[in-house]
Structures are given as C-alpha cells and as structure tokens.
Amino acid sequence: MIVLDFLKSELKKIDLQLMPKPDGREGVDFMVGDKQLYLQPLNLDASQRSIKISKLGLGALRNDLFVVLVLVLENQPRAFYLIPSTELAKSSNDIFTENSVDLMPSLSNWEIKVTVNTIPKLVEYSLTNMVGKLKE
Numbered sequence: 001m002i003v004l005d006f007l008k009s010e011l012k013k014i015d016l017q018l019m020p021k022p023d024g025r026e027g028v029d030f031m032v033g034d035k036q037l038y039l040q041p042l043n044l045d046a047s048q049r050s051i052k053i054s055k056l057g058l059g060a061l062r063n064d065l066f067v068v069l070v071l072v073l074e075n076q077p078r079a080f081y082l083i084p085s086t087e088l089a090k091s092s093n094d095i096f097t098e099n100s101v102d103l104m105p106s107l108s109n110w111e112i113k114v115t116v117n118t119i120p121k122l123v124e125y126s127l128t129n130m131v132g133k134l135k136e
Helices: 002-010 085-089 119-125 127-135
Strands: 029-032 035-043 050-054 065-073 074-086 094-099 109-113
Touching: 002 035, 002 065, 002 074, 035 050, 065 085, 065 127, 074 085, 074 119, 074 127, 085 094, 119 127
Parallel strands: 035 065
Antiparallel strands: 029 035, 050 109, 065 074, 094 109
C-alpha cells in the first residue's frame, strides 16, 4: 500500500515507528507509541473533496486517537495531517462536520472537508505541528 509506505517513511524521519494495532482493523488502525492512528486516505484525483468516517468505526473521541488524513494526488500520497479525534467535535468550523442520524446510528459519521479554503487551516495538523502530541 503506497499510502502506508509513505506514512511509515515520513514518521521514520522523526524517529517514530508505525506499528499495526494488535486488536485493530487491518490497514486502518495503527499505533505510534501509545497513540492510536486511524488511517484515512483522500483521493483528490477522483474529485473527492471530503471524507466521511463512520462514528461506529472510529469509536469514542479521545486524546490518544488521531485521524491521519492522507491526501493522494496523481496516485501518490502528497501530504498528511494528524487530526486529534477530539477536534472532530468542533463541527462549528468549515473543516469538520458531524452528521448524526438518530434513527439509524450506524449511518452517523464525521466529515472532513478539503477545499482551497480549508487547506491553510489543515496545516495546523501537519506533522511539524503535531509531532509533540505524538511524542507525549
């Protein structure tokens, strides 16, 4: 998986090792130290400008759980953002949206939007800015 190799390579540059979570879902759940990472690629080639993550799939929002949003362009991962899962609850901004479906909770999700306007705001979650939280 190109996305996974890209992420491992970028983390290795700062002496962090990406490990599969022992009881996690293959290809989605990883660990860096005691922090859990939920891998979520976003293919910008397919005109995809948002990603929806099942609330049931992600689980409870916690300080030690990060969504790793990997932007893929021209079939190559180009950048990634480490978003603390607790940030998803801040749905009052133009990046994160909570979509709750009370009658069918399995359809409830968190949405992350990537647009020309949100990219500068996503920089807050770049590896450079988030490395401290991964090493805590």
